[in-house]
Amino acid sequence: MGNERSKKVKKSNCNCLSLLPGDCAEKILGFTSPVDVCRFSLVSKSLQSAAVSDSVWEKFLPSDLQSIIATSLSPIPHFPLKKDLYVYLCHYPILIDAGLKSFSLEKWTGKKCYFLGARDLNLPWSDVAQYWNWISRPDSRFPEVAKLNQVWVLDIQGTIRAGVLSPQTSYSAYLVYKFEDVYGFYHRPLVVSVGVSGFQLDQRITFMLPVERRPQQYYHIEDGNWESVYLPSYPQQLLHWQRRHMQGNDASLMQSFVQHPKLRDDGWLEVELGEFFLLEMKMIA
Amino acid sequence: MVKLKSNDDKEFEVEEAAVIQSEMIKNMIEDGCATSVIPLPNIDSKTLIKVIEYLNKHINMGKAAETGEEDDLKEFDEQFVNMGWEELFDVIMAANYLNIHELMELCCQSAADRLKNKSVRAVREMLKITNDLTEEEEQEIINDAPWAFEGPEIDDTVN
Numbered sequence: 001m002g003n004e005r006s007k008k009v010k011k012s013n014c015n016c017l018s019l020l021p022g023d024c025a026e027k028i029l030g031f032t033s034p035v036d037v038c039r040f041s042l043v044s045k046s047l048q049s050a051a052v053s054d055s056v057w058e059k060f061l062p063s064d065l066q067s068i069i070a071t072s073l074s075p076i077p078h079f080p081l082k083k084d085l086y087v088y089l090c091h092y093p094i095l096i097d098a099g100l101k102s103f104s105l106e107k108w109t110g111k112k113c114y115f116l117g118a119r120d121l122n123l124p125w126s127d128v129a130q131y132w133n134w135i136s137r138p139d140s141r142f143p144e145v146a147k148l149n150q151v152w153v154l155d156i157q158g159t160i161r162a163g164v165l166s167p168q169t170s171y172s173a174y175l176v177y178k179f180e181d182v183y184g185f186y187h188r189p190l191v192v193s194v195g196v197s198g199f200q201l202d203q204r205i206t207f208m209l210p211v212e213r214r215p216q217q218y219y220h221i222e223d224g225n226w227e228s229v230y231l232p233s234y235p236q237q238l239l240h241w242q243r244r245h246m247q248g249n250d251a252s253l254m255q256s257f258v259q260h261p262k263l264r265d266d267g268w269l270e271v272e273l274g275e276f277f278l279l280e281m282k283m284i285a
Numbered sequence: 286m287v288k289l290k291s292n293d294d295k296e297f298e299v300e301e302a303a304v305i306q307s308e309m310i311k312n313m314i315e316d317g318c319a320t321s322v323i324p325l326p327n328i329d330s331k332t333l334i335k336v337i338e339y340l341n342k343h344i345n346m347g348k349a350a351e352t353g354e355e356d357d358l359k360e361f362d363e364q365f366v367n368m369g370w371e372e373l374f375d376v377i378m379a380a381n382y383l384n385i386h387e388l389m390e391l392c393c394q395s396a397a398d399r400l401k402n403k404s405v406r407a408v409r410e411m412l413k414i415t416n417d418l419t420e421e422e423e424q425e426i427i428n429d430a431p432w433a434f435e436g437p438e439i440d441d442t443v444n
Contacts, residue, residue, distance in 0.1 A: 020377060020378060024381050027389065028397050030393075031396075032400055033401065035432070036400065038433035039404075039430075039433040039434055042418070042423060042426045042434070044415070044416055044417055045417050045418055067390070089432075106434065126336075251300075257365075
């Protein structure tokens with residue numbers, strides 16, 4: 001009986017990752033992903049110690065991280081462990097590119113995330129105070145944000161060099177904004193799109209104003225009198241818009257679909273503009 | 286030819302072109318320390334046969350690219366790592382000891398692919414690991430990254 005038991009114990013341990021030399025376990029963990037490594041810490045003490053090693057987290061940090069950090073305006077604390085630097089960069093975006101952009105890591109994968117500040121966007125008429133104002137807000141990570149007063153055509157464009165993004169990665173682009181006054185945003189949908197090298201890849205239609213913040217009715221002047229008018233629902237507006245703007249069976253527009261804004265944890269709204277996938281940037285000089 | 290001896294006293298003859306994929310043996314040959322049999326006290330014959338099979342297949346890696354045998358090599362690699370955990374870990378330890386970079390990468394990648402997305406319970410069962418963490422330690426690890434323990438992609442199966 002005693003003999004049988006010791007045999008069993010021996011067998012249950014013979015197959016164990018913890019018997020591998022430490023650097024082998026670390027090497028294996030380095031081929032998984034950040035979320036896997038965080039989870040595997042819970043398996044046993046030996047895996048927990050392998051899971052915090054620098055050799056593992058070095059593989060999850062972007063290879064050009066040092067040059068990104070070197071240009072950062074944000075003070076970054078010194079972390080003895082690479083894992084702690086990783087976690088910090090997931091939760092505290094750093095300002096780069098003279099404060100025009102912010103940089104962070106996506107915690108599940110360690111992929112690079114960029115956020116273009118309003119100063120880094122192409123906003124026609126943004127230097128005319130009648131149309132746009134530059135203000136600072138405590139709830140923004142950037143020193144300045146653009147406040148829209150009034151425009152006749154809302155046209156916002158942003159570009160980023162593909163080479164700074166993580167290769168072999170599916171990216172989504174978002175517009176992040178807040179409403180003070182919703183006037184003008186409930187009458188018609190907007191077209192949003194993303195593209196690579198000027199080639200449009202994804203086009204969607206969006207109502208930037210969340211449906212719950214939409215007024216039921218609005219007022220307009222008819223023959224010198226204010227009249228209250230019921231607002232058509234978003235689906236009705238969409239149908240109307242499609243009839244006006246889509247030529248019969250325009251295939252590219254048929255593919256576009258309606259994107260609804262979401263409330264972020266930080267209180268801002270975001271709307272997804274589209275997705276794109278980047279292979280290795282070998283072809284670009 | 287270079288002679289290798291496993292820890293169960295079996296001798297194997299391997300072509301020098303194959304065996305120098307091991308950094309360790311390459312250094313020994315360069316230093317003139319490989320004149321007779323090289324004893325490998327950490328590797329049993331079963332594992333050594335696997336390693337030699339890999340080395341022989343991967344002679345002149347550059348040649349494979351020229352002759353378009355890359356697919357063949359890829360298929361061999363896929364078949365090669367098709368083994369149980371115990372055997373895989375034995376090969377990893379041998380590759381680590383002999384310092385065979387490509388073999389190490391191949392086997393660690395295979396181990397990682399099997400573990401990806403697995404639940405904690407599944408990893409413990411697959412690798413027969415007994416949990417030696419206290420409840421407090423466990424809670425601390427979960428609190429550190431609660432997001433790593435939830436989500437539909439976590440796979441609780443053990444194969």
